[in-house]
Amino acid sequence: MTRATLTIAVLTYRRPDDLGAVLPLLASQAVAAAAADYDTRVLVVDNDPGASARDQVAAFAATAEAATAGSTPAGATVAYAHEPEPGIAAARNRALEASAESDLLVFIDDDERPSDKWLVTLLDAFEIEGPAAVVGPVVSDYSVEPDPWIVAGRFFDRRRLPTGTEVDVAATNNLLLDLRLMRSWGLEFERSLGTIGRSDTVFTRSIVRHGGRMIWCDEAVVTDVVPPHRLTRQWVVQRAFSSGNGWSLTSLLLAPGRGLRLPLRLRLTGKGLVRLAGGGARVVVGSVARSMGQRARGVRTIARGAGMVSGAWGHRYQEYRRSA
Known part of the structure; x- marks a missing residue:
């Protein structure tokens, strides 16, 4: 064998x-x-x-x-x-x-x-x-x-x-x-x-x-x-934005035809806006309840939602861009 x-x-x-x-x-x-x-x-x-x-x-x-x-x-x-x-x-x-x-x-x-x-x-x-x-x-x-x-x-x-x-x-x-x-x-x-x-x-x-x-x-x-x-707040928030941005960009790349891209952009935008709203609400609830975890997860959700919206309309976040 x-x-x-x-x-x-x-x-x-x-x-x-x-x-x-x-x-x-x-x-x-x-x-x-x-x-x-x-x-x-x-x-x-x-x-x-x-x-x-x-x-x-x-x-x-x-x-x-x-x-x-x-x-x-x-x-x-x-x-x-x-x-x-x-x-x-x-x-x-x-x-x-x-x-x-x-x-x-x-x-x-x-x-x-x-x-x-x-x-x-x-x-x-x-x-x-x-x-x-x-x-x-x-x-x-x-x-x-x-x-x-x-x-x-x-x-x-x-x-x-x-x-x-x-x-x-x-x-x-x-x-x-x-x-x-x-x-x-x-x-x-x-x-x-x-x-x-x-x-x-x-x-x-x-x-x-x-x-x-x-x-x-x-x-x-x-x-x-x-x-x-x-292990910094800036890095993890940027990572969440990059994740959302990349999801929208890859979804558009995988779209079967150009004619379907506008409806897909609108759907991705809608999903991103839902995350923006949900993340904002979570930050408010976390602030009222004095919950650090709720506030942090709310910020992450906002960043991911913003990334999804930006990616839906073609913005490409260069996470791995090299300075030299």
């Missing part, structure tokens, strides 16, 4: 400390997958035009190969790919291109840390359910003590669902893809969203539109290490 081939892709941009922390963990995951009859490799996609991660990855690959030479199962193969075009969509597409010989592709972020049985758990869910994609949860670990307002607003709380639940959208921070289906559908990440974000939203919503199933695997946990610069 032919062994399935698997690539674990981690995208990076000038984060040597994070990359140094996650690579040994991914190498261990690859060894575990190899024991489960998957030919597995770790792929680092470097989105720095200067290829700053090249030497670091080469040094780690050489060390990992030497440390596991002759072992059974085989040690992890670590590969490097350079994508100089700025933007996460281009880096994601580079991962797809570099995985042309793989059956499966798993995405994880460089600032995340996988749980012990993360990869084999994703693979078990894939083998049992046979979906187009498997999505796992992300939990946050704060690098410093966050502002109580951020904690009260639950800004870093993410969804958790029962294993086997079908979902219609996902991020690429914990995602397994059946590349055989992706290739048959001709799917790739939308490059025009490279500095805006949400190319993973369009990609995964397209999976569902092609009739593919995406299922949740709640045991396949990765931990997101949240850096200090994200």
Whole structure:
């Protein structure tokens, strides 16, 4: 029986400390997958035009190969790919291109840390359910003590669902893809969203539109290490605005025809205005009740609503724009 081939892709941009922390963990995951009859490799996609991660990855690959030479199962193969075009969509597409010989592709972020049985758990869910994609949860670990307002607003709380639940959208921070289906559908990440974000939203919503199933695997946990610069009120509010903006933009991108875009813009505007009103009401209620959580969640709802309205009429918030 032919062994399935698997690539674990981690995208990076000038984060040597994070990359140094996650690579040994991914190498261990690859060894575990190899024991489960998957030919597995770790792929680092470097989105720095200067290829700053090249030497670091080469040094780690050489060390990992030497440390596991002759072992059974085989040690992890670590590969490097350079994508100089700025933007996460281009880096994601580079991962797809570099995985042309793989059956499966798993995405994880460089600032995340996988749980012990993360990869084999994703693979078990894939083998049992046979979906187009498997999505796992992300939990946050704060690098410093966050502002109580951020904690009260639950800004870093993410969804958790029962294993086997079908979902219609996902991020690429914990995602397994059946590349055989992706290739048959001709799917790739939308490059025009490279500095805006949400190319993973369009990609995964397209999976569902092609009739593919995406299922949740709640045991396949990765931990997101949240850096200090994200633990500010300004950042989380801008993130909420970006989320709303991106949802409207991606909804318009997926619209089946130009004739349907005006009605869709109006619907998105209406939904955004509802959020603006609801968020404002929540801030008022929170102020009267002296509830920090209500006020914080109200501000987030206002920001998301404003983002939806702006995106409905073409404004593109450049969340990942680079200054240099």
